Amino acid sequence: MTTIKAILFDKDGTLFDYHKTWANWSRAFLLDMAQGDAALARKLGDAVGFEWDFSAFRKDSTLVSHTPNDIAAALLPLLPGASMAGIVTRMSTLSATVPQAEATPLVPLMDELMGRGFTLGVVTNDMERPARAHLREAGIEAAFERIIACDSGFPAKPAPDMLLAFAEMCGLEPGEVLMVGDSAHDMAAARRAGMPRVAVLTGVATRALLEPLADAVLPSVAGLPKWLRAQQPGQCAA
Incomplete structure (x- = not known):
């Protein structure tokens, strides 16, 4: 594997x-x-792959890895008088203030990775404003060299464009950038970009789905430093 x-x-x-x-x-x-x-809310949930009775997401849920525009398009036929822009705006407004459950304490994780010399970034199918709000609330927004979202001017994942843009912005070859994600979209984007890829199990996708798509599958990002040490013993990225 390239460094x-x-x-x-x-x-x-x-x-x-x-x-x-x-x-x-x-x-x-x-x-x-x-x-x-409530009856309409159930129908809306079914349209985007949300199991209302169990507060759970189907594995193909539009809510999980698609863009706000994709979600709005799925809901629009059931909401006469609504507009795509209105749904997306409402979604962005409501999601920006959602308390985020960290997969692991993120400040020490980012400090460790930056201390080892890694350049860090985020690519998300969320919109930039709520994405930055979530990262800021967690105290890690400043850790990232670039935060690229679905409204940053690039096609969303599983297209590789956001990932390749990050590599170009940082002056790196794609093979020098590790993609870490929880979905088949993330792994497909990384494969198409020519990047190594690690999947985590803190999303909706199962290990069985992700293992054929990733170089490694970890329970969460907490295991990333150990995995990196095993891949590159003694290496400190420039």
Whole structure:
């Protein structure tokens, strides 16, 4: 494996535990869009792959790894009089203030990785404003050289464009950037970009789904420093 000099993280399901963070928010968001109509909220949930009775996400849920525009497009047919822009704006407003459940204490993790010389970044299918708000609330926004979101001007994952843009911005070859994510979208984007990839199990995807797609599957990002030491013993990235 080429020497890893940078680490690129997905946000939801990777830095933050997806279920603990987003299940209750999804119920509240769908009820908000349904204007309190529980029956309609259930239909909206079904349209985006949310199991209302269990507050859980189906493995193909649009809420999990798609963009706000994708989610809005799935909801729009059930919301006469609504608009794509209105749904996306409401989603962004509501999601920016959601308390994030860290997958592991993130400040010490980022401090350790930066201390070893790694350049860090985030690529997310979320919008930039809420993404930055979540990272700022966790105290780690300043740790990232670049934060690239679905509204940053690049096609969303699983397209590789955001990942390749990060590598170019940092003056690195794609093979020098490790992608860490929780979904098949993350792994597909990294493969298409020519990047090594590590998957974590703090999202919705299972180990069985992720193992064929990743170079390694870890329970969470907490295991990343140990994995890196095993891959590059004694190496401190420039």
